Amino acid sequence: MPEMLSLRQLFALLIAVLTTGSILAETTTNTLVIHADQGRDTISRNIYGQFSEHLGHCIYGGAWVGEGSPIPNTRGIRNDVVAALKKIQVPVLRWPGGCFADEYHWMDGIGPRDQRPLRVNSNWGGVTESNAFGTHEFLDFCDQIGAAPYLGGNVGSGTVEEMAQWVEYMTADGNSTLANLRRINGREQPWRIPFFAVGNESWGCGGNMTPEYYSDTFRRYNSFIKDSPGRRIYRVASGASDWNFNWTEVLMKNVGQRMNGLSLHYYTLPTGNWSHKGSATKFTAADWHETLRRALLMDELVKRHSAIMDEFDPQKKVGLVVDEWGTWYDVEPRTNQGFLYQQNTLRDALVAGLTLNIFNRHCDRVKMACIAQLANVLQAMVLTENDKMIVTPSYWVFEMYAPHQGATLLPADLRAADYELNGQKIPAVSASASRDEAGKIHVTLCNLNPDDSARVDCELQGATARRLSGRVLTASEINAHNTFDQPDNVKPAEFTGFKATDNGFTTTLPPKSVMALELK
Ligand code: AHR
16 A cells, blocks of 8 residues: 655645656756867866955955954964865965956055055945955965965056056065065065956946957056066956957957956856846746756857957967856845845756856866855855855865866767756756876766756767766755755765766766766
8 A cells, every 4th residue: 555645745746746847757868978089178277266356245254354353264364264265176266356356456455454544345335345355365365275366457447557566566576665565564575476367347347448448458557567587477358248249359359469368257147137136045947947048158158259269369379267157146135235145056056067067168268267256255165154154065066076177178079868948948967077187087967957867878988987986966955055054955975876888887967966977
């Protein structure tokens, strides 16, 4: 006799039928051919970069608590956040903005902290900017987490002289007033500044310029950013947002290889409507599908901006730098509208997983990317509340994908089943593969379908999978997330549901999951 269903189970079944249209979970079949004998391009480590802005509690509360804080810190920087970030091997950290960068005057943030000026953060909530976290604190933070600094200079409201002097202050070795000022402020040796951006969103908050005007402005500011002997600064020009291909074209034509990188910004909004973006945690299966569909547009964006860059730069000397990407929802209820604080669910993990797969696959052109943002803002890695800190599902994706950093991309052909909802189709599976220096092959896979598992039959050309191991990130609910009371709701688990075949392996991804496999 089958057991009677409880009322609760009946209700759950009803919800499942209503939301998925089916009570039967199925398994889709997908094929992946990995050309392990055709690896050529390196996946830049910097694709796994982060972005930290003076916005809400990203810097203040997220990274910086000050030396006098009861929250354990090293020279004012939170120890728990540093420890978490070290585990995901953050290669590069962008600062101080964002829109904030074009109203930031670096001299405000040096010298004795109690004498630094108070400013209004006019972009983000109109709050007081204490300038307690400035150049020295940021570069110390980078040292503590092992990341390369990527600074953004102020073009919108700053002068060429100011930007040139900032670079001199940080990098000059000899006897100059600015180098000596740096020494007086506690830093004897010059810093190495590998990456520097000339403005941010110069078509918008960074000065509302035309691409022609910005191109000339870039050329002028860039002339006064001086390299130190043997230490070249990689110069990033402020690039397009979304589908603004004209911006890319004008910059490529008028600036060309004077820039080393050209940025691109793209955010995933579940609705595509900036006035009603949708909730981070309260969403339907249709919202899930639409969010992932919009996140997948990154592939088309990268391809189309790259195609324009190819026309002017067929040798791919100028990198595409996607230095702002991620999900953007309505702020959490009862939080400051200007602080952009949002929760982070399994849906965000899927967005992170499929986007990083896209960047890996386009690593011939995408040389750097920074998810927005590091802490407490947008698609964050960590959330903090006073002395508590949790890591998010997105954090775990960065941790699982870390072996791709610096590895060789292995081209792969994926034939994925459709994941269809309300007449809209997207591929159910996303994938990328690489080989690391030790010869291990890493395959990362996402099953975008929240209802059906996905079998992936993988053919390995030019390699054999003798030993396989894996981890998977999933949860029972599409909106599962970590909270300060339940910090481990969503975290990766060991996975063994694969088997070696004659020419590769087969694995079955659970519904709504991100998987990382290692093949030896
Ligand atoms: O990441 C938040 C903001 O989004 C940045 O400050 C800006 O560059 C973009 O519009």
